[in-house]
Amino acid sequence: MVIEYTGNKLPGKTQFSGRRRTTTRKSGFSSHENSTGGEYKIENQDTYILEKGECLSLIFNIPDHNPDDLVAFGGWYFSDHFLDINIELGGFTKKTLTDWKEGNWAKFGSMGFSSTKENIPWTRISFKALEDTKISFYDIGCGIVAHKHIDAAKANPDKKHLLNNMYQFAPEANFYVTEGEVSIVINDDRNLELESTKPTSIYLKSCNRCARFLPINIKDERYHLSFSSHCVANAPCTHTGFGKLKNIQDETYLNLHHGFQLECRYCKKFEVNAAHNPQRTADQMKEDGTRRRHFELLLTHLFKGSPQLNYRKENPGKELTTDIWEKFGKKCFKCQADIPSAREMNLDHTRPLALLWPLDKTATCLCKGCNSQKRDRPPSEYYAENEIEKLSVITGISIEDLNNPGPNLIAVNKLVSDLDWLILEFCHKPELAKERDGKLTAELFLKALQKTLNKTELGQVYDLLKIYNQKNAAK
Ligand SMILES: [Zn+2]
Ligand SMILES: [Zn+2]
Ligand SMILES: [Zn+2]
Known part of the structure; x- marks a missing residue:
């Protein structure tokens, strides 16, 4: 079992003072019996006003649990301006936090198997207003998570690998069986000011498998939250149920540009992909490894030296691994987990080795878990659109080349x-x-x-x- 919530470290140094208010979760996942994946509804969420300089924090208190339990926190937020966001993970080692994009909802959270029995302080997300800002939340929560697919994967050695990196499915797979307390704290003990005139609407789409309604973005559909896009190159998507959704509240229809998949990301992973792509056998893995080694050897010959050696030649006094590690802020690019030393980093080719791209200054810093998940897949199959944009800035490879890498x-x-x-x-x-x-x-x-x-x-x-x-x- 991969432990991604751990009590083996010192609690946060800062003692927290300030008045706490406990929220009760209003929404919860609602589901709809005959979901085809083609239904949607709009819900209105309270809008709060943050004045410039003010900071709103959500504090998550994971309830007492047994070691090996899956624990999680997270939710969705919307703000009309960019906010300075700070996440403290408490016992969690990895996180999901999508970038703010004007007019769209964003999500945050984490999930992991625990090595401990109690809350590790602090799991906290803080939103600091850089100007007067309106903010709304949807389905904020924390707690112990259980679901039939997770139990089945736990019990089946062939499926256990599905449980690595569960943080990637927070918050949409946060199926709480026991909920923890969430407190809202605002600095200076000011009362939260509710915007009385205008609530914020969120679009929720059904999943044809779990029948839940989960958030989607309408303004920028490709900035997806719970469902992957349907037609990307072939937009507009005219497929009913994918690109044309029915409003269950007033029976009207909504036409989308790219459309969404019928099943949510979580159901896609546990019901669709897991059934179609059984884990590669040990023999296949060995064969993959051998082929990779042959490609590496070939490149070492063609470029007259190992990547490390060639880098040192071009950059006297510099080391490839150290430079990449530092360039990525000593964190895994995918899951943002801290990587304590360059030696613990996995250097990823960024563009596929099979297309003869050697390790060089364009490499990506990944943790072991994310690197083995990515394997030899091209970036577009592993990273979300906003991650591709970020990766382009860091590596200097154009977005077009990352989305569609050609041979070297x-x-x-x-x-x-x-x-x-x-x-x-x-x-x-x-x-x-x-x-x-x-x-x-x-x-x-x-x-x-x-x-x-x-x-x-x-x-x-x-x-x-x-x-x-x-x-x-x-x-
Ligand atoms: Zn689903
Ligand atoms: Zn389509
Ligand atoms: Zn990682």
Whole structure:
């Protein structure tokens, strides 16, 4: 079990003073019996006014529980201006916090299996107003979480991997069985001022699997909260139920541009993806690892040295790993977990190794868990739209290239100018000469390489397997 709520560290140093008010959760997840995923409704939430300089904090008190229980906190917020947000995680090690985007709701929270029995102070999110700001909340809560899919995954060794990184499903998978107390604190003991004239509306869409209504953004649909987009390249989405939603309150219809998936992110993971993509077997994992190693070796030859060595050559006195670790603020880019030393970081290629991108100054700093989740997937399949934007700023790779990475043309050109070496030397290394299920490892490797070549014009010119067979026959 991956522990992501831990009591093994010192409690926060700051003693908290200030008057607390306890909130009661008003909404809770409501569900609808015959959900097709194509229904929506609009709910109005109270709007509070924060004056410039004021700070509103939500404090989450995780109830007493048993070690190994899943605990969580989180919720959604909307503000009409950018706020200075600070999250203290208490016992949680990872968090979800989407960026503020004007006119859209954002979400925050975390979830993790606990190593302890009680609340670890402080789990707190603070919103500081940089100018007079209106703020609203939806479904703020904390507590012990349980759900049939989580229990099933816990009991099944083949499904346990689904429970890594549950923080990514907070707050929408915060199925509380025991709720903890949430306090609202505002500085200077001022009473919260309720905006009397105008509540804030939130759009909630049904999931065809769990039948819950969960938040969506209408202003920027791709800034999604609980459901992934339906038609991205093929927008507008004209699919009924996806791009055309029915209002269950007044039976009118809402036309969306991209539309949303029928199932929520949580149901998609536990019901759809888990059923279609059983965990890769140990053998497949080993094969993946071997292929990666061969690609790394190939690149080391093509670029005449390891990534670390080449980086040192170009940047005397500098180390690739240390520089990347520092550039990413000593945190995992995906889950924002602190990474205590450069040695504990996992360097990710950012663009796929299979497309011949070496580790270099464009690498991404990830924790072990996130790196093994990402594997060799391209960035667009692992990161959300706003994360891609951030990654582009940090790495200097354009958003277009991150969304649709092409092969590394420098490496491809070096490769085809060194074919004799590839075929006559590299492919005859002892580990590539091994046979597996009647297939030569070298041939499998060349096939993978050909796929990359085929993404360039050179794919028409070179047939690596053919060249391999010819050269070896001639030898
Ligand atoms: Zn669902
Ligand atoms: Zn569609
Ligand atoms: Zn991570």
